[in-house]
Amino acid sequence: MVGMMIDGAGEEADELVTPGEFLGEATQLVAGKGAYVSGRSILASLTGRRTITPPTPGSSDNRSTIEVVGHKAHGAVPQPGSIVIARVTKVMARNASVDIMCVDSKAVKEKFSGIIRQQDVRATEIDKVDMYQSFRPGDIVRALVLSLGDARAYYLSTAKNELGVVSAQSISGGTMVPISWTEMQCPLTGQIEQRKVAKVD
Amino acid sequence: MGKMEDRIDGRNANQLRPLACSRNLLHRAHGSARWSQGNTIVLAAVYGPKAGTKKGENPEKASFEVIWKPKTGQIGKQEREYEMILKRTLQSICLLNVHPNTTTSIIVQVVGDDGSLLPCAINASCAALVDAGIPMKNLAVAISCGLMEEGSIILDLTKSEEEKLKAFAYLVFPNSPLTVIPKVPLSKEQPIEQGIITSVTRGAMPVSGYFDCMNRGVAACAAISEFLRRSLQKQSSDDTSRAA
Numbered sequence: 001m002v003g004m005m006i007d008g009a010g011e012e013a014d015e016l017v018t019p020g021e022f023l024g025e026a027t028q029l030v031a032g033k034g035a036y037v038s039g040r041s042i043l044a045s046l047t048g049r050r051t052i053t054p055p056t057p058g059s060s061d062n063r064s065t066i067e068v069v070g071h072k073a074h075g076a077v078p079q080p081g082s083i084v085i086a087r088v089t090k091v092m093a094r095n096a097s098v099d100i101m102c103v104d105s106k107a108v109k110e111k112f113s114g115i116i117r118q119q120d121v122r123a124t125e126i127d128k129v130d131m132y133q134s135f136r137p138g139d140i141v142r143a144l145v146l147s148l149g150d151a152r153a154y155y156l157s158t159a160k161n162e163l164g165v166v167s168a169q170s171i172s173g174g175t176m177v178p179i180s181w182t183e184m185q186c187p188l189t190g191q192i193e194q195r196k197v198a199k200v201d
Numbered sequence: 202m203g204k205m206e207d208r209i210d211g212r213n214a215n216q217l218r219p220l221a222c223s224r225n226l227l228h229r230a231h232g233s234a235r236w237s238q239g240n241t242i243v244l245a246a247v248y249g250p251k252a253g254t255k256k257g258e259n260p261e262k263a264s265f266e267v268i269w270k271p272k273t274g275q276i277g278k279q280e281r282e283y284e285m286i287l288k289r290t291l292q293s294i295c296l297l298n299v300h301p302n303t304t305t306s307i308i309v310q311v312v313g314d315d316g317s318l319l320p321c322a323i324n325a326s327c328a329a330l331v332d333a334g335i336p337m338k339n340l341a342v343a344i345s346c347g348l349m350e351e352g353s354i355i356l357d358l359t360k361s362e363e364e365k366l367k368a369f370a371y372l373v374f375p376n377s378p379l380t381v382i383p384k385v386p387l388s389k390e391q392p393i394e395q396g397i398i399t400s401v402t403r404g405a406m407p408v409s410g411y412f413d414c415m416n417r418g419v420a421a422c423a424a425i426s427e428f429l430r431r432s433l434q435k436q437s438s439d440d441t442s443r444a445a
Contacts, residue, residue, distance in 0.1 A: 018340060019336075019338065020376050045299075046337075047433050075231060075249075075250070077250050111251075
């Protein structure tokens with residue numbers, strides 16, 4: 001049965017589907033992007049072409065993944081676990097406000113706000129964090145979405161080596177270069193400023 | 202059964218006005234669609250998902266706001282009611298858990314009104330949501346059914362018919378179930394949503410008349426559903442070929 005369904009799907013892989021169309025049984029396939037599970041059935045939730053991806057070798061689940069691809073995607077929306085690129089707008093004693101610009105590798109179409117709390121800036125000595133020595137307005141930061149937060153903003157974290165400030169301008173207007181995990185230097189004046197710097201690969 | 206001469210425009214009781222649907226018309230909107238049924242034309246635009254939900258909405262789910270723009274003049278009580286019905290209808294067909302704490306705005310602009318305005322707006326909004334890539338459980342298709350004095354039922358009412366009729370109903374159904382898998386028929390056990398999504402009635406209608414409207418509406422919606430599906434698929438294939 002599984003073989004027949006997957007073979008059949010392979011033959012018709014170019015067929016366009018619309019929301020609500022039956023794609024397969026949840027016992028034999030995993031619902032990917034553009035599909036959802038209703039009872040024991042997998043149904044399409046977007047308009048596009050369906051594709052079946054075989055399971056990765058060595059995975060415990062030997063079901064193939066069915067997805068609906070090639071559709072017009074809506075703007076990216078931050079979700080817990082996403083890595084975002086954001087611009088710092090306001091720095092206060094206990095938190096910093098940011099505007100999210102990119103989610104994973106996709107630009108957002110709408111404005112999403114985020115908050116980096118004092119305890120989420122770094123993993124160690126979280127009680128000694130000085131927000132003004134970690135971020136400044138205008139800095140571009142890479143952060144992890146922790147949760148939906150309150151009605152106003154998403155809670156973000158930079159408490160990993162690869163998270164933090166990726167680009168910052170000095171007072172004199174030059175783009176600063178990181179010299180350590182806590183410092184950035186202006187190439188024009190040589191002035192050193194404190195930041196929570198993201199480790200660049 | 203209504204005779205050919207029963208209707209002003211020469212249609213028989215079961216005949217729908219010419220349908221037309223086009224998508225992706227507005228560049229600033231995330232999704233847009235223009236739906237016409239005869240001279241009733243509605244343009245729908247979708248913006249979002251945007252951050253945050255309004256006061257009173259559940260932040261753990263996606264929420265919708267509908268803004269109705271009449272052809273002329275100010276928004277009135279009737280339009281407010283249409284906004285509410287449209288909002289509830291769209292919330293029932295969309296997957297609300299996918300983007301919690303977001304709001305999607307649907308702007309409905311009436312271009313022409315020659316009866317069956319709410320069904321036309323629902324069909325346009327549904328096509329616009331598809332164009333915006335908003336995840337949906339299924340498509341919704343809407344139809345208007347009218348009960349004549351002698352008890353016969355007519356479909357897809359014009360404005361003049363709505364004014365004359367004893368009673369009429371706007372009915373919204375999920376799109377007819379379909380499988381894309383060859384050689385695998387839909388079993389009776391598969392929980393593909395059937396039944397009715399929204400029902401709006403005007404005037405005094407007997408129960409038997411209402412059920413007749415329902416049966417006739419289901420048949421008409423199957424035809425509209427097929428048209429909508431073909432329209433979406435045609436435009437999706439055009440988009441993908443253009444992208445290639």
